[in-house]
Amino acid sequence: MKKIITFILICIFSSKSAHSLVKVDITRGNLDPLPIAVSPLYVDTKSEKLSSLEVDDLGKNVSKVIENNFRSTGLFNPLKKDAFVQKPDIAHLKPRFEDWRLIKAQALITGKLLIKDKKLKVEFRLWDTTAAQEMLALSFTTTPENWRRVAHIISDKVYERLTGESGYFDTRVIYVSETGPKGQRIKKLALMDQDGYNTKYLTLGNELVLTPRFNPTNQLVTYMSYFKNMPRVYLLDIETGVQEVVGSFPGMTFAPRFSPDGKKIIMSYAEDGNSDIYSMDMETRVVEKITDHPSIDTSPSYSPDGKFICFNSDRSGLQQLYVMRSDGTQVKRITFGKGIYGTPVWSPRGDLIAFTKVRKGRFYIGVMRTDGSGERLLTENYYQEAPSWSPNGRVLIFYRETKSDSKGKGHSAKLWSIDITGYNERQIKTETDASDPSWSSLLSK
Amino acid sequence: MRFNIAFRNFFIVLLSTLVLSACATQKKASVQTVDDVYTGTETIEYLAKGVPDRVFFATNKSKLTTAARDTLRKQATWLRKNKDINITVEGHADERGTREYNLALGERRANAAKDYLMTYGISGKRISVISYGKERPVNPTSTPLAWSQNRRSVSVKAN
Structure with a gap:
């Protein structure tokens, strides 16, 4: 893990001013995605051969990962490579813009890679084909096994340059992998790149595990486990694999999440049929009771400045959303619409709360402002819940289950994502059935 | 007037x-549910002759019905006669709610059953509770009948 994160940004060639250069507006659903050409990266002929990797194909493979990232945004239209006229090495030196304009490319990515002393050195450039200008040029060095991350970082840099927003491609998703029959599901913690590659299983499936969530530095995960049939909140260090129970509560703890500074875990503790919200300081182990109400209080989530907590309570009779100060004072109900509400999650930008809504037997994922106004339902289905934000606050990932038939068959659980514009709903491929996704922050900032 | x-x-x-x-x-x-609570006998197992192991709840509720109290009194009688037996009350929810809320709801249902057993003289030390939320449906189909069978608390022998 540590090794992966030590990327060295070597140099920034240039980055000319942005006047009238190509730009993508991402604040609304984009029905006219920007045509972008991703030239295969040129593999320097001086490159060493590697036993673990097909070096000759690396340039093409990096470009495919980039294309896939851009396609997944719905904002870009990566063009087919068969139409490309210019060779990768020449295009990278100086593109013949009229060739690229001919195939309607408005932006062009070119690059070069070299493997030397078992290091992978990559440089890339982003070009505006209409203005015939270079927009961005960067290079970096890492270990060759990290080539997919190189592609994700390039994607983030280009996305940032073209949209003005930070990217979300060099990220991971932790989720619960599900196998086996519905009545006896086997669940494991699983970790994958945001595009579904590099899946790793972090637990063996011997006990039920639920609701994993990253800490802000993505090294730790808090989740719920039924280890020894005692449902409790746990902490897992991804690097060392060390797991420990959080606190010494005599009953069930659940619904954990980190505070934005990573110092606390906030969660529910159920005692004699009543669930309240507690926080625990990871260093001092001091436990604080934050809500004290004879109803169910759960699914707490901090605002990014740590000053507020949104949560789910049935104190009005049915599940609704509430916001309070993080010390538990000034509790305010924010949902009054028809139906019930659950799983509130504060956006990393601080402006919105994502939630699950159930109305007339249908499940919705939606967003609203933090005072409950401006509710927008993004997607409706038989069953879906638990949205988690991309680090730039533009995309939500959640899970969706299908009905099972009269024989109990046909049930599935899959991960999906949708833009907060309500556009670009898509399934994220996982090796097994999957639920409870949680998006990491950017791995390299 | x-x-x-x-x-x-x-x-x-x-x-x-x-x-x-x-x-x-x-x-x-359905003839098998009344006011959203399952009243049939399918899925029920028996702790002993005439002592059903489970009771059923309405959607989002943890209130014990007359039938539920009747079942729990039978369990209490049986537990009084079998003083060496301890039980775990498992609380469950149907698949039509969010996971975290259902965990809390299952815990509340299990405790409703536990509290009732205690009012009939069973020591709280003999009864542990565990919530499975929506994780362990007894009927895996997606029908209102299945959901009513899954909204349950089940007393199981712990020793």
Whole structure:
């Protein structure tokens, strides 16, 4: 893990001013995605051969990962490579813009890679084909096994340059992998790149595990486990694999999440049929009771400045959303619409709360402002819940289950994502059935 | 006054129509649930002869029905006779709610059963509770009947 994160940004060639250069507006659903050409990266002929990797194909493979990232945004239209006229090495030196304009490319990515002393050195450039200008040029060095991350970082840099927003491609998703029959599901913690590659299983499936969530530095995960049939909140260090129970509560703890500074875990503790919200300081182990109400209080989530907590309570009779100060004072109900509400999650930008809504037997994922106004339902289905934000606050990932038939068959659980514009709903491929996704922050900032 | 009586009569007629139509739809929907609570015997297992192991709940509720209290009194009687047996009460929810809320709801249901057993003289030390939320449905199909069977608390022998 540590090794992966030590990327060295070597140099920034240039980055000319942005006047009238190509730009993508991402604040609304984009029905006219920007045509972008991703030239295969040129593999320097001086490159060493590697036993673990097909070096000759690396340039093409990096470009495919980039294309896939851009396609997944719905904002870009990566063009087919068969139409490309210019060779990768020449295009990278100086593109013949009229060739690229001919195939309607408005932006062009070119690059070069070299493997030397078992290091992978990559440089890339982003070009505006209409203005015939270079927009961005960067290079970096890492270990060759990290080539997919190189592609994700390039994607983030280009996305940032073209949209003005930070990217979300060099990220991971932790989720619960599900196998086996519905009545006896086997669940494991699983970790994958945001595009579904590099899946790793972090637990063996011997006990039920639920609701994993990253800490802000993505090294730790808090989740719920039924280890020894005692449902409790746990902490897992991804690097060392060390797991420990959080606190010494005599009953069930659940619904954990980190505070934005990573110092606390906030969660529910159920005692004699009543669930309240507690926080625990990871260093001092001091436990604080934050809500004290004879109803169910759960699914707490901090605002990014740590000053507020949104949560789910049935104190009005049915599940609704509430916001309070993080010390538990000034509790305010924010949902009054028809139906019930659950799983509130504060956006990393601080402006919105994502939630699950159930109305007339249908499940919705939606967003609203933090005072409950401006509710927008993004997607409706038989069953879906638990949205988690991309680090730039533009995309939500959640899970969706299908009905099972009269024989109990046909049930599935899959991960999906949708833009907060309500556009670009898509399934994220996982090796097994999957639920409870949680998006990491950017791995390299 | 006359108006009041007329109004009252009208109200009584209206009320009885409502009750009748409610009964009619209830029958049509399913004979196995009453007021959203499962009343059938399918899925039930027995701790001993005549002692059912589970009770059922309405959607989002943890209130014990008359039938549930009846079952729990049988369990209490049986537990009083078998002092060496401890139990775990498992609380469950159906698949139509969010996971975290369902964990809390399952815990509340299990505790409702535990509390009732304790009022019938069973020591709280003999009863542990665990919530499985929606994780362990007894009927895996996606039908209102299955959901009613899954909204349950089940007493299982712990030793």
